[in-house]
Amino acid sequence: MSALLPDLNNRVALVTGGSRGIGRAIAIALASAGAAVAVNYRQRADEAEQVVAQIENAGGRALAVRADVSAASEVTGMIGEIERGLxxxxxLVNNAGTGTFSDIESLTEAEFDHTLAVNLKSAFLCTQAVLPGMRARRWGRIVNLSSAAARxxxxxxxxxxxxxxxxEGLTRGYASRVAREGVTVNAVAPGPIDTEMAAPLKAANVAERLPVGRLGEANEVAQVVLMVVGNGFVTGQTIAVNGGVSFI
Structure with missing residues (x-):
């Protein structure tokens, strides 16, 4: 194995929203570095099982686990299932997210609340669930999937x-409080990535407006996640993966 890849043998990773797109790429990348990977999904059981099969066919260990990670009781059940199985x-990679396109006039309170629950509250719930064990073992890596839209x-x-x-605020808050206990907390902020959710971006010809002239690929985001997982001196940071659309 290359010295530039993290050695995740005997480590267990959880990727929320890991059945497709960026989450799928991250789950496979973590497995390639030696981790046993829990692939969380909410609805797409078949796709989650496909990710598990791909990891197992390559000689790795994986488990598909269903949970709505915006619900505390389901997070608790999910963590218990992972601990028993892996x-x-x-x-922890907090990747689960939602993003319904909506302008100011049509945005409802319900959609606002739902988006914050799935994109933000879920990261809080999952982090709170795994952090005590990480602190006790004095080793842990938490990566939150942000977006160029954060800034x-x-x-x-x-x-x-x-x-x-x-x-991103959650990332910095946790990072500052657990850095001396061997736990790092970082965010990775993709720009426009060519996934299932990218259809509106293609329709708007966003790629032509990016300095690199194309949409990003899910495995390019996964590479950066591996980078921060492997580096114990990087914490509290947001790493942009956006084709040069902004510099932060």
Missing amino acids: GAVDV GAGLVGVHYNASKAGL
């Missing part, structure tokens, strides 16, 4: 901006 969680105008809507900006 072991205690050492690496820019964004295309989805103000509800999405708010949820991702809050996620």
